[in-house]
Amino acid sequence: MFKLQQKVAIVTGGASGIGLEISRTLAKLGAIVHIFEVNLNLAEREADLINANGGVAIAHKVDVSIQEDVKRAVQQINSIKPIQILINNAGISHIGNVETTSEADLDRIYNVNIKGVYNCLHAVIPYMKENGGGAIVNMASIAASVGLNDRFAYSMSKGAIRALTFQVAKDYLPFQIRCNCISPARVHTPFVDGFLKKNYPGKEAEMFKKLSLSQPIGRMAKPEEVANLAAYLVSDSAGFITGSDYPIDGGFIRLNN
Structure with missing residues (x-):
C-alpha cells in the first residue's frame, strides 16, 4: 500500500523495543535506516540482522542528549544521501509523583525525552528544508493526554513532545515538512x-x-502495530497528515471509564 524505497530514515533508540520494530519495518518497506543508539554493540547487532534479511541499516553510536553527538551523525548521513525521515523514539521512563521525583530524576528525563528530541529536530530540519521536505514522527504517550499514577516526570516529558509536535508542524508547513506524533498505551x-x-x-x-x-x-499493543502506524505516517500515503497526535491505545483515553 505504501513504500519507502531508498528513503533515508533516522530512528533514535532504534535497536530495542518499539524502536527496533520501527527500524525493521522501515527497512522492509525499502528505507535506508540509520539506527541511533548509545549502545553501539546492540545497534550493530540489530543492523546486521536487518541487513542479513534483505534490508539496509547502519548503526551509529549517538547519545541524543548530547547535541554535538547528534549533529555529527546527522551531518555525516546527509552528506551521503539526503535525510527524508526522522523517528524520534528514544526515551526513558520514571516512576514517582512530584514529591518523590528528585531534581536529578527530572533532569535525566528532560535530557533524553525532551532535549534529545529537540537536538534531533534542531540538527535534521535544516537539511530537510534544503532537501525539499520530509516527514517526522515523535513518540509521545497516552501520558500526554491523561493522568497516570506515579508518572509525574514521564508525563511531563510526553506532554512536551505532543506540544512541540504541533509547533514544529505549524512552523514548517511552508517547507513541506510534516510532523506528527504517536501516543501508545502499554506495548x-x-x-x-x-x-x-x-x-x-x-x-x-x-x-x-x-x-x-x-x-x-x-x-x-504489539510493537509491530506501533511500527506500522509510524511507517504509514512517514510515507507519501500520509501526505495530507500533519500536526496530529495518534493514540494507539486500545481505547484507553476515550473508553476507560
Whole structure:
C-alpha cells in the first residue's frame, strides 16, 4: 500500500523495543535506516540482522542528549544521501509523583525525552528544508493526554513532545515538512517482561494479565502495530497528515471509564 524505497530514515533508540520494530519495518518497506543508539554493540547487532534479511541499516553510536553527538551523525548521513525521515523514539521512563521525583530524576528525563528530541529536530530540519521536505514522527504517550499514577516526570516529558509536535508542524508547513506524533498505551516489549520479573517475581503472569486488561480492548499493543502506524505516517500515503497526535491505545483515553 505504501513504500519507502531508498528513503533515508533516522530512528533514535532504534535497536530495542518499539524502536527496533520501527527500524525493521522501515527497512522492509525499502528505507535506508540509520539506527541511533548509545549502545553501539546492540545497534550493530540489530543492523546486521536487518541487513542479513534483505534490508539496509547502519548503526551509529549517538547519545541524543548530547547535541554535538547528534549533529555529527546527522551531518555525516546527509552528506551521503539526503535525510527524508526522522523517528524520534528514544526515551526513558520514571516512576514517582512530584514529591518523590528528585531534581536529578527530572533532569535525566528532560535530557533524553525532551532535549534529545529537540537536538534531533534542531540538527535534521535544516537539511530537510534544503532537501525539499520530509516527514517526522515523535513518540509521545497516552501520558500526554491523561493522568497516570506515579508518572509525574514521564508525563511531563510526553506532554512536551505532543506540544512541540504541533509547533514544529505549524512552523514548517511552508517547507513541506510534516510532523506528527504517536501516543501508545502499554506495548508488550522485552522491557515489560523485565519489569515484571524484577518487581513481581513469581507473579509475572498475574501482573501481565492485570496490565493487559487495563486497556479496554483487553490486551497490550504489539510493537509491530506501533511500527506500522509510524511507517504509514512517514510515507507519501500520509501526505495530507500533519500536526496530529495518534493514540494507539486500545481505547484507553476515550473508553476507560
